[in-house]
Amino acid sequence: MRYMMATALAVAMAVAPAHAKVLRYSTNADLLGLDPAINNEGPTNAMKTNLYEGLLYRNFNLSLAPALATEWSQVSPAVWRFKLRQGVKFHDGTPFTGADVAFSLTRYQSEQADMRGYMATVKEINVVDPATIDFVTNGPDPILPQQLPLFFIMSKAWAEKNNTTQVVRGTSAPTFINFNANGTGPYKLVERVADNRTVVEPNPLWWGKLDNGITRAEFRPIANAATRVAALLSGEIDLMYPVPSQDKQRINSSKGTKVLEGPELRTIFLGFDQHRNELLDMKGSGKNPFKDKRVREAFYKAIDIQTIARVVMRGESRPTGSMVAPGIAGFSDDVDKRPAFNADEAKKLLADAGYPNGFPVTLDCPNDRYTNDEAICQAIVPMLARVGIQIKLNAQTRSLHFDKIGLKENRNTSFYMLGWTPGTFDAHNMLVNIVTLDGPGAGQNNSGVYRNPKVEELTLKAGTEMDAKKRNEMLVEAQKIHKDEYGHIPLHQQTLAWGVRDEVIDGSVKPRPSNDVDLRQIKMK
Amino acid sequence: MFAYIVRRALQSVLVMASVAFVAFTLFQYMGDPINQMVAQDATLAERENLRRVLGLDRPFYVQFLVFLKNLVTGNFGFSFRVGTPVAQIIAERLPATLELVLVAAMFALFVGVPAGVYTGLHRHGALSRFMLTISLIGVSLPTFLIGILLILIFAVVLGWLPSFGRGQVVQLGFWSTGFLTTSGLKALILPSITLGLFQTTLIMRLVRSEMLEVLRADYIKFARARGLTNRAVNFGHALKNTLVPVITIAGLQIGGLIAFAIITETVFQWPGMGFLFITAIQFVDIPVMSSYLVLVALFFVIINLIVDLLYFAVDPRLRIDRSVSTH
Numbered sequence: 001m002r003y004m005m006a007t008a009l010a011v012a013m014a015v016a017p018a019h020a021k022v023l024r025y026s027t028n029a030d031l032l033g034l035d036p037a038i039n040n041e042g043p044t045n046a047m048k049t050n051l052y053e054g055l056l057y058r059n060f061n062l063s064l065a066p067a068l069a070t071e072w073s074q075v076s077p078a079v080w081r082f083k084l085r086q087g088v089k090f091h092d093g094t095p096f097t098g099a100d101v102a103f104s105l106t107r108y109q110s111e112q113a114d115m116r117g118y119m120a121t122v123k124e125i126n127v128v129d130p131a132t133i134d135f136v137t138n139g140p141d142p143i144l145p146q147q148l149p150l151f152f153i154m155s156k157a158w159a160e161k162n163n164t165t166q167v168v169r170g171t172s173a174p175t176f177i178n179f180n181a182n183g184t185g186p187y188k189l190v191e192r193v194a195d196n197r198t199v200v201e202p203n204p205l206w207w208g209k210l211d212n213g214i215t216r217a218e219f220r221p222i223a224n225a226a227t228r229v230a231a232l233l234s235g236e237i238d239l240m241y242p243v244p245s246q247d248k249q250r251i252n253s254s255k256g257t258k259v260l261e262g263p264e265l266r267t268i269f270l271g272f273d274q275h276r277n278e279l280l281d282m283k284g285s286g287k288n289p290f291k292d293k294r295v296r297e298a299f300y301k302a303i304d305i306q307t308i309a310r311v312v313m314r315g316e317s318r319p320t321g322s323m324v325a326p327g328i329a330g331f332s333d334d335v336d337k338r339p340a341f342n343a344d345e346a347k348k349l350l351a352d353a354g355y356p357n358g359f360p361v362t363l364d365c366p367n368d369r370y371t372n373d374e375a376i377c378q379a380i381v382p383m384l385a386r387v388g389i390q391i392k393l394n395a396q397t398r399s400l401h402f403d404k405i406g407l408k409e410n411r412n413t414s415f416y417m418l419g420w421t422p423g424t425f426d427a428h429n430m431l432v433n434i435v436t437l438d439g440p441g442a443g444q445n446n447s448g449v450y451r452n453p454k455v456e457e458l459t460l461k462a463g464t465e466m467d468a469k470k471r472n473e474m475l476v477e478a479q480k481i482h483k484d485e486y487g488h489i490p491l492h493q494q495t496l497a498w499g500v501r502d503e504v505i506d507g508s509v510k511p512r513p514s515n516d517v518d519l520r521q522i523k524m525k
Numbered sequence: 526m527f528a529y530i531v532r533r534a535l536q537s538v539l540v541m542a543s544v545a546f547v548a549f550t551l552f553q554y555m556g557d558p559i560n561q562m563v564a565q566d567a568t569l570a571e572r573e574n575l576r577r578v579l580g581l582d583r584p585f586y587v588q589f590l591v592f593l594k595n596l597v598t599g600n601f602g603f604s605f606r607v608g609t610p611v612a613q614i615i616a617e618r619l620p621a622t623l624e625l626v627l628v629a630a631m632f633a634l635f636v637g638v639p640a641g642v643y644t645g646l647h648r649h650g651a652l653s654r655f656m657l658t659i660s661l662i663g664v665s666l667p668t669f670l671i672g673i674l675l676i677l678i679f680a681v682v683l684g685w686l687p688s689f690g691r692g693q694v695v696q697l698g699f700w701s702t703g704f705l706t707t708s709g710l711k712a713l714i715l716p717s718i719t720l721g722l723f724q725t726t727l728i729m730r731l732v733r734s735e736m737l738e739v740l741r742a743d744y745i746k747f748a749r750a751r752g753l754t755n756r757a758v759n760f761g762h763a764l765k766n767t768l769v770p771v772i773t774i775a776g777l778q779i780g781g782l783i784a785f786a787i788i789t790e791t792v793f794q795w796p797g798m799g800f801l802f803i804t805a806i807q808f809v810d811i812p813v814m815s816s817y818l819v820l821v822a823l824f825f826v827i828i829n830l831i832v833d834l835l836y837f838a839v840d841p842r843l844r845i846d847r848s849v850s851t852h
Contacts, residue, residue, distance in 0.1 A: 029804070033608055040563065112578055114563055116571070175609045194607045194614070195804065196690070196796045222689050222794045223804070226673050230688040234680040399556025399809050407569050408557055441568050 021215040023504075023524060025239040025517055026228055030195045030221040033178030036104070036152035037113040037167045045150055046516035047219065050200055051091075052152035052183030055082055055101070056145055060512065060521050062327050062425050064145055068096065068153055068184060077140040077466060078123075082133050089205045090155040091181070091188040098127035103156035103165075110167045117423075118147040120441075140464040142471060146329075146424045158182045186210055187217065187519055195221065200519070213506075213524040219517075232257055232499045239505060239522070241515065242371075243497040245314050251499045258502040261495050262511040263318055265325045266421040268370055270363075270380075270489040271434075272296055273414040275449030280414045281360040281392070289359055290414070290448070296486035297339075298349035302387045303380055304341045305491060312375045317492035323420070323430050323479065325493045327513060330427025330475035335483055338490075346387045358388030364416040365393060366401040371494045377417060391415075405447040416447055421514070427475045431459040435482050439463060450487040454478075533833070537826040542593070544822040548815050549589045558605050558809035579605065592815060602812035606805065611816045615798060620700045621691055622790070622797030626782045628713050629721030634775060637725040641732025642764060645740070656729070663726035668785065672719040672792035679715060687712050689794040720789040724778050731774060735767035742766075776832050780825045 031047050032039035039045075049057075055069035069082035088096040108119040121141040126134040137144060159165045164177040181189040186208060187200035198219040202210050220237065222228040229247045231237045233254055243251060243259055251257045272290040273279065279288045289295040305319040321338035324331050350358060365377035374395040381391045396404075405413040422429035437443035438456045458478040465471040482488070498511040506523035558581065559572050576582045580591070595602055601611035640660075644653040663671075680688035692708030694701040703709025739745065740763055748758045787799030794800070798817060805813035 029807075032606065040567075111574060114567070114571075114575075117567065175607075178608050193796075194609070195800065220690065220794075223800070224669075224792050224794065227676060227689050227792055227794060230673075230676045230681050234684055234688050236680075236688060397556065399558075399560050402560045403557050406560075444568060 021213055021524060023214045023217040023239065023519070023522060024220060024237045025217070025522075026220050026222045026231065026237045027241055027517075028221065028223055028225065028228070031198060031219070034181045034189070034192065035164075035167070035177040036154055036183075037107045037110070037115050039178075040114040040117075040150075042514055043516045046512075046514075046518050047198060047200075048152055048181075048183075049149070049185065050187040050217075050519045051181040051185045051189055052154060053185050054149045054151045054153065055084075056148040058149040058425075060510070062513070064149070067149075068101075069148075072145060074466065075134070078137045080135040080137070080141075080144050081128075082135070084131050084133060085207060086131060088184050088207050090158065090184055091203055091205065092155070092158060093205070094155050094157050096153070096155075096184050097130065098125075098133045100153055100156050101125055101133055102127060103159070104151065104153045107154070107159075107165070107167055108151065113167045115150065118150050140466055142462075142464065142466050142468075143424055143426055143428065146426055152183065155182050190216075210520070212520065212522055214519060214522065217519055229499065232501065235501065238501045238524075239498060239517070240500075241496065241498040241511065243499045245316060245372075245497075247499075248497060256501050256503045258500055260498045260500055260509065260511050261316070262498075263325065263327075263513060264421075264494045264496040264515055265328065265425075265513045266370070266419045267320060267323055267325055267430075267493055268373075268376070268417065268419045268491045269323060270299075270491065271416050271418060271448040271450070272299070272488075273411070273448045274451075274487075275411075276414075279359070279361060280412070281362055287359075289353065289355055292353045293485060294349045294353040295355065296489075298346040298353070298387065299384065299389075300486050300489050301339060301342045301349070302346035302389075303383050303489060303491075304343075305338065306341065307383075308376055308379050309492060312372050312379050313492065313494075316371070316495035316497070318495065319492045320490050321483065323434065323482070323488065323490050324422060324427045325513070328422055328425055328427055328430075330472060330479070332476045332479065335476065335479045343383075343386055350387060350389075356388070358390060360390040360392065361415050362392045362394050362413075364401060364405055364413045365395040366398045366417065367395040369398040369401070370417075370419045373417060376491065407444070411447045411449065413447055418445065418447065420445070427479065428459065428462050431455070431462075431475065431478055435459075435478075435487055448488070450482070450485075452481055452485060452487070455481050530830075530834075533830050537823075537830070540826055541819050541822045545593065545596070545815060545819050546589065548818045549585070549592065549811075552809075552811050552814065553585060555806075555809050558811060561808045562605060592812075596816075596819065601816040604805075604810055604813050606808045606810045606813070611812050614801065614813065615816060615820065616699060617701070618796060618798045618801050620702065621795060622783060622786050622799060624703060625713065625716055625720060625786060625789070625795060625797060626779065628717035629724070629782055630775070630779055632717055632721040633724035633728055633778075637728030638732055638764075638771070640725075641729040642736060642759070644729065645733040645736025646759060648737070660726035660729055663722040664730075668719060668723070668788045669792050671722055672715070672789060675715045675719060676792075686715055688715075691796055716789050716793040716795050719792065720782060720786060723785075724775075724782065727778070728771060728775060731771055732764075732767055735770060736763060739763045739766050772835070773832060776828060776835070780821075780828045783824055784821055 027043055031044045032041050034048060036048055036052050053067045055067060057065045057067040059065050068085050068088060070085050071083040073081055075081045084098060090096060102125045105119060105122060105125050107113060108115055121137045121144065123136045123138050126136060128134055135144060162176055179192050186203055186206045188203045190199040190201050192198045201216050222231060225244045228240050232240050248259045251259050274290050276288055278286050309315065309317045309319050319338060320336055322331060322336040350356065363377055365374055367374040377393055377395055381393055384391050403409055405411060405416045420430055420434055432439055432442045433445045435446060435450050436456050436459045437446055437451055439460050455478045458474045462471050462474040465474060496511050496515045504524055506525050509522055512518060512521060559576055562575060563572055580588065604611055604614055607614060640656050644656055647653050676688045679686045690712060691703050692712035693706045694703050694709055695705045703713055745758060745763060748762050786797060787803055789795065790797045790800040791803050801813060802817045
């Protein structure tokens with residue numbers, strides 16, 4: 001009944017938007033579920049950030065801010081100490097203690113938790129006193145604080161009461177924790193109906209202050225892009241993303257709606273097979289041209305990135321020479337500079353390498369993962385054909401693409417497209433996943449098996465280096481070596497676009513680089 | 526008669542098992558559901574662990590047999606994506622789809638039949654030509670385009686109707702209905718027109734050609750010669766005789782409406798089974814996809830059975846032939 005009245009109220013308010021303090025926002029897919037320890041996905045984690053809190057909070061500019069912890073320091077190489085905020089209560093009124101943090105850790109580290117990666121280096125949590133806890137790691141971990149915004153703390157008592165202390169998914173998954181939430185976050189859950197809506201309201205018990213004017217927020221996924229645009233234009237929703245390129249002008253020219261644009265953190269790049277002795281498309285030749293640095297350089301220089309940015313991306317991309325976006329720790333302006341496009345030089349390089357007439361190769365590409373992914377690959381085909389390369393394009397749906405270039409099919413690719421956002425907002429994560437093979441958990445997405453001993457060494461060292469400045473130098477140096485070897489071809493960072501009704505959304509609101517909605521960072525007029 | 530039903534029921538089981546088998550075979554080529562469920566930097570061990578937990582590491586035939594075994598016991602498994610039992614999700618979504626299909630079918634009948642009669646009687650009238658032109662649009666435009674056009678006109682430009690969702694629903698036991706609230710009824714209008722437009726034009730054209738046929742028949746001439754009113758001739762005699770094929774087609778089309786609701790539901794973010802199926806495909810949510818396909822097969826089988834039984838009721842000759850042949 002309460003919900004029905006609330007909905008009636010929301011409907012009534014939708015008719016008179018001038019008084020609306022209800023934020024209705026939308027994106028193309030529903031949240032995966034609210035269990036803090038599973039469903040590791042951007043928009044889902046953003047909703048969990050509204051409901052739950054970590055010890056630290058990530059600001060709009062990606063810096064860290066105090067949340068459930070007020071101070072943090074490293075007391076020894078493998079121990080981080082946190083002072084806990086006092087007097088904090090969960091949504092149901094139970095007080096927050098160090099025991100809840102330790103309990104949340106056991107949930108994060110259980111076998112079926114997708115989020116366990118964030119707590120992978122933590123050995124144990126010791127409750128020193130009611131206001132202090134220690135994280136003991138398996139060796140020095142310089143980036144532990146970076147992981148904490150997504151280490152959501154849940155109430156031990158509540159989990160025990162509702163029989164959800166175990167993380168279970170699949171055939172016997174309990175559904176309670178995916179449809180209910182009890183965190184310490186600034187918003188509390190009012191209602192969740194899968195594929196339909198998730199409704200939250202401000203948490204009156206929250207320790208902080210909310211002055212964004214939102215009295216209620218409704219997340220309503222709309223899968224079809226045209227319908228999503230229509231719903232914004234007709235005033236049924238106040239904020240939505242992503243905005244399709246062709247609809248930007250319409251939204252900007254309509255009264256009351258506007259497109260907000262900003263840079264995204266994901267970098268799109270191409271990779272080469274530098275491992276097999278024979279290229280997949282050159283059976284019987286015994287040759288793999290990509291082992292030759294000159295061939296990789298030729299490919300790099302044959303791609304006219306400015307044309308792709310102008311024609312394919314319609315100006316909505318930021319061409320880059322770096323494998324990580326600005327704002328990511330370890331980003332360097334120097335690395336970001338791209339070698340200039342030069343088709344003649346590319347031709348000459350190929351001739352020098354012994355391929356004056358080019359060679360055949362298949363470009364593997366997703367067609368539903370990144371903005372204009374297939375169109376980018378289609379544009380690259382003639383650019384490389386111009387220097388003599390016979391490219392066959394293999395564009396397919398994301399699940400098949402990632403199977404093919406991934407470990408499941410033993411990196412069954414010679415030339416592929418991939419995009420990467422470092423989950424820790426740190427270039428080290430990219431180095432581990434994309435350009436190295438040796439370290440713990442390394443090389444998951446190094447589909448072309450790029451390998452350089454010096455890069456491996458620097459990456460390993462940076463993993464345990466506690467001096468921030470030294471560590472940064474290592475990260476930049478590793479990226480420089482990789483760049484000079486033309487290990488991959490970085491293409492661009494996408495521009496992200498949000499559509500808002502500017503009569504209700506405050507002018508100060510900017511799209512988050514991680515392309516999701518943290519309600520604290522939204523303000524209503 | 527009874528033997529016939531039993532035979533058909535046994536055939537139906539076979540049909541559904543085949544659908545399940547074909548669906549399951551296809552799923553082997555849809556990509557790896559694990560990719561959708563873990564973070565992009567999940568380790569191979571984490572992926573393998575999840576694969577084991579979900580039972581995806583077992584050979585294809587074992588997975589299929591487990592699915593069949595569960596199906597027989599009424600257990601559809603758990604959705605990979607939502608994490609709830611598939612039976613529960615389908616029970617939640619079924620009312621939305623069935624209400625949409627019901628309204629769309631009503632729209633098709635109550636607009637299509639009168640329009641067909643009118644265009645049949647007034648072959649050269651301006652209004653007839655107009656209706657035939659509109660029907661051509663209904664037949665030739667794809668559903669998603671019609672939906673988007675309706676949204677553009679009635680939601681964005683005029684602002685009369687909502688562009689997405691089901692409005693406010695009222696829970697009657699397990700059934701959630703949009704029929705009892707204003708917003709629920711308003712939300713039904715655009716999707717049901719979109720879904721029903723093709724059927725409307727089909728029925729209209731069918732009724733029209735049947736009417737043209739019947740009006741030339743001798744008994745109509747005799748009826749007119751007897752001095753019956755136009756009304757009695759047109760509706761009492763002519764229309765009645767055109768309706769037999771119309772009922773058959775309309776019955777079969779209901780199955781089609783349920784199946785085609787996928788596109789309409791996606792355009793309007795209608796929280797029904799079709800939308801559930803589309804999201805399941807994107808997510809490679811095998812339990813939901815296979816259950817949906819088996820369920821739709823069941824719908825078709827039931828509707829076909831009912832139509833076949835209706836033939837028995839309608840056509841006495843068929844009854845005699847069948848009973849003779851079964852001896």
